[in-house]
Amino acid sequence: MDYFDRFAVPHSSPMIVGSQIAIAVTVLAILVGVTYFKKWGYLWREWFTTVDHKRIGIMYILAALLMLFRGGADALLMRAQTAIPDNGLLDGQHYNEIFTTHGVVMILFMAMPFIIGLMNIVTPLQIGARDVAFPRLNAVSFWLFFWGAMLFNISFVVGGSPDAGWTAYFPLASVEFSESVGMNYYAIAIQIAGIGTLMTGINFIVTILKMRAPGMTLMKMPMFTWSILITNLIIVFAFPVLTVALALMTMDRMFGTNFFTMANGGSDMLWANLFWIWGHPEVYIVILPAFGIYSEIISTFARRNLYGYKSMVVSMVAISVLSFVVWAHHFFTMGHGAMVNGIFSVTTMAIAVPTGIKIFNWLFTLWRGKIEFTVPMLYSLAFIPIFTIGGVTGVMLAMASADYQYHNTMFLVAHFHYVLIPGTVFSVLAGFTYWWPKIFNFQLSERIGKWAFWFIVVGFNVTFFPMFITGLDGQARRMYTYSESTGYGPLNMLSFVGALGLLLGFAFLVYNIYWSTRYAPRNVSSDPWNARSLEWATHSPVPEYNFAIVPEVDSSQAFWDSKNNGPALFKGKYKEIHMPNNSGVPFILGIIFFVWGFAMVFSMWIFAIIATLGIFACMAHRSFEKDHGHHITVEEIEETEKKLRGANA
Amino acid sequence: MNMKQLFPRGHVMGFIFSMVLTAVALGVVVYELSFKTGMIVLLVTAFMQAGVQLVMFMHAGESEDKKAIYTNVYYALFIALVTIFGTLLTMIWGYQ
Numbered sequence: 001m002d003y004f005d006r007f008a009v010p011h012s013s014p015m016i017v018g019s020q021i022a023i024a025v026t027v028l029a030i031l032v033g034v035t036y037f038k039k040w041g042y043l044w045r046e047w048f049t050t051v052d053h054k055r056i057g058i059m060y061i062l063a064a065l066l067m068l069f070r071g072g073a074d075a076l077l078m079r080a081q082t083a084i085p086d087n088g089l090l091d092g093q094h095y096n097e098i099f100t101t102h103g104v105v106m107i108l109f110m111a112m113p114f115i116i117g118l119m120n121i122v123t124p125l126q127i128g129a130r131d132v133a134f135p136r137l138n139a140v141s142f143w144l145f146f147w148g149a150m151l152f153n154i155s156f157v158v159g160g161s162p163d164a165g166w167t168a169y170f171p172l173a174s175v176e177f178s179e180s181v182g183m184n185y186y187a188i189a190i191q192i193a194g195i196g197t198l199m200t201g202i203n204f205i206v207t208i209l210k211m212r213a214p215g216m217t218l219m220k221m222p223m224f225t226w227s228i229l230i231t232n233l234i235i236v237f238a239f240p241v242l243t244v245a246l247a248l249m250t251m252d253r254m255f256g257t258n259f260f261t262m263a264n265g266g267s268d269m270l271w272a273n274l275f276w277i278w279g280h281p282e283v284y285i286v287i288l289p290a291f292g293i294y295s296e297i298i299s300t301f302a303r304r305n306l307y308g309y310k311s312m313v314v315s316m317v318a319i320s321v322l323s324f325v326v327w328a329h330h331f332f333t334m335g336h337g338a339m340v341n342g343i344f345s346v347t348t349m350a351i352a353v354p355t356g357i358k359i360f361n362w363l364f365t366l367w368r369g370k371i372e373f374t375v376p377m378l379y380s381l382a383f384i385p386i387f388t389i390g391g392v393t394g395v396m397l398a399m400a401s402a403d404y405q406y407h408n409t410m411f412l413v414a415h416f417h418y419v420l421i422p423g424t425v426f427s428v429l430a431g432f433t434y435w436w437p438k439i440f441n442f443q444l445s446e447r448i449g450k451w452a453f454w455f456i457v458v459g460f461n462v463t464f465f466p467m468f469i470t471g472l473d474g475q476a477r478r479m480y481t482y483s484e485s486t487g488y489g490p491l492n493m494l495s496f497v498g499a500l501g502l503l504l505g506f507a508f509l510v511y512n513i514y515w516s517t518r519y520a521p522r523n524v525s526s527d528p529w530n531a532r533s534l535e536w537a538t539h540s541p542v543p544e545y546n547f548a549i550v551p552e553v554d555s556s557q558a559f560w561d562s563k564n565n566g567p568a569l570f571k572g573k574y575k576e577i578h579m580p581n582n583s584g585v586p587f588i589l590g591i592i593f594f595v596w597g598f599a600m601v602f603s604m605w606i607f608a609i610i611a612t613l614g615i616f617a618c619m620a621h622r623s624f625e626k627d628h629g630h631h632i633t634v635e636e637i638e639e640t641e642k643k644l645r646g647a648n649a
Numbered sequence: 650m651n652m653k654q655l656f657p658r659g660h661v662m663g664f665i666f667s668m669v670l671t672a673v674a675l676g677v678v679v680y681e682l683s684f685k686t687g688m689i690v691l692l693v694t695a696f697m698q699a700g701v702q703l704v705m706f707m708h709a710g711e712s713e714d715k716k717a718i719y720t721n722v723y724y725a726l727f728i729a730l731v732t733i734f735g736t737l738l739t740m741i742w743g744y745q
Contacts, residue, residue, distance in 0.1 A: 233721075270736075335744065
């Protein structure tokens, strides 16, 4: 039985035992439920094997919502633990595990997939394409992300959670100081998901560069597509650094190398350096698509052209370049000289310039617009002032000498939540609500959506604003408790109350999905918001082939022009459409990667070798496979179009 | 059609260039150059080698995507240099 001892959780507690039971019961319930309702065939044919960018996008978003609640549960526990001084809800070790998984889950398994999900659904539609450039690769990306995320998520019930922070700084993350398999999970699970993300990056760059509708030059692309192009460029250039850093970490932890050790010529700070060379561009990977989403929504609901299209593009390109030259501001206190800190201070502050340009462009778009206060627009309007607070405190942190005061305090925690939540979270919620009718052909309830919005926006500020104050008073981040004499108690309690407000807000969001799915009126028009870009020019729900006739474009808002007596979008007759075939191999490859990762985490080499062979077998299968896709005939297109038009007449 | 058109000049030149660059890089070991000189020679020949491969064998400049490809290459070059020299700056040169 010794062999199985490795799967035990080293710091077990009633809460973890409860989770173990709950997870086992849920998995069993899902398996039994799917079998009972005979849905395996449906799931396999329609979802597990799909290469359709829209369905892959939906799966990304479902997984992201799931992870939002996992990360949210971690967050609530942290706020509950620190709500009163000397609280005993969680012990130190458990608290370490929870802030670590909260960070990793929220950034890598919530924000990233939510954004990648939206870009999967929307980008090909916005550029008038029938799918992405490499549909099969897209499925591989999703399943690698999904099984990577699952591997990370079982860590707290099998073998022990990672506990060295989402930044995993050495030497704390080394075997010497983190003995459990927790940090192995970190190294392997993020590696698997990261490979998937890298493939997504390549896939979407090629899609956007090569598959745009005729007439759509780069400077006529919708702003969201521009933001996605830049985002994927950053992904392709930043993620290899993470891949290498994680591989070195794996070598250090499993094979006794000394890249990040303190002895034998290793350098622990090299990890921090590599981590942030990836980590800072990563911040812009999750924020630039948000800028794109807001640009679409603000121009739609202000009923005006986006102000300053060119400067929007130029500022995004500038941000993408600057994002690669600022990373050392994450460790100003590491001990470099004034020269290094000075350089990175200046580059960091420089980012405020292109970001400021974008803020003013949105304000000028709103200026004299006929603003309609829909749910997506409310999130966008709330974003502008709240994000500005986050940005301004960011400039404060950028001052290297002042950073010695702010570093690793709750002030920093408040700052990055003030940029990431209004930036990324509000934007994906806005985008989710905005594009929902395109995917499902009905709108989410505006009334319940507004309840959710107000609880989230007020709850957010009540939770995080007090942290600016406690941080300046000296409360360090990642401390599991504090004594009453510090005086942090009341503001931390306020934070906890705000977190409960956020919980209610997200509960409304889920209730909204449930309520609208049951009761919302069907057959809304294919363009319910009176929007501007190409995705609204096709039917809702979107047919498999997206556009029966490839649109022809001559402005950045061709659909708006065509609605207002501009040139017609669709010219010519139906032609036979060539589409890619479904395949089960990406799903199977994902599972094999999961097994490989699990074996690696627990150093079970025989299983790891077998799984590696399986991975190569999948790749060999693809190399020798003859797959010419399938054709949709003109008659089939006519039939589908007639049916969809009927539904929306 | 004369010999000039049939002769794959670019390929042969590329082949010669890559051989010469490899020989120069090998020289670092053969002549036991100092660490600093050796690294500089390797860095320069490596970037030139990558350029030769991209332009002469992978036909970077011959398609209609010339602009996009070269923009990508310059961007990649910029980020590679920033990563390497930035790391040297933060980890060694600027460290007190």
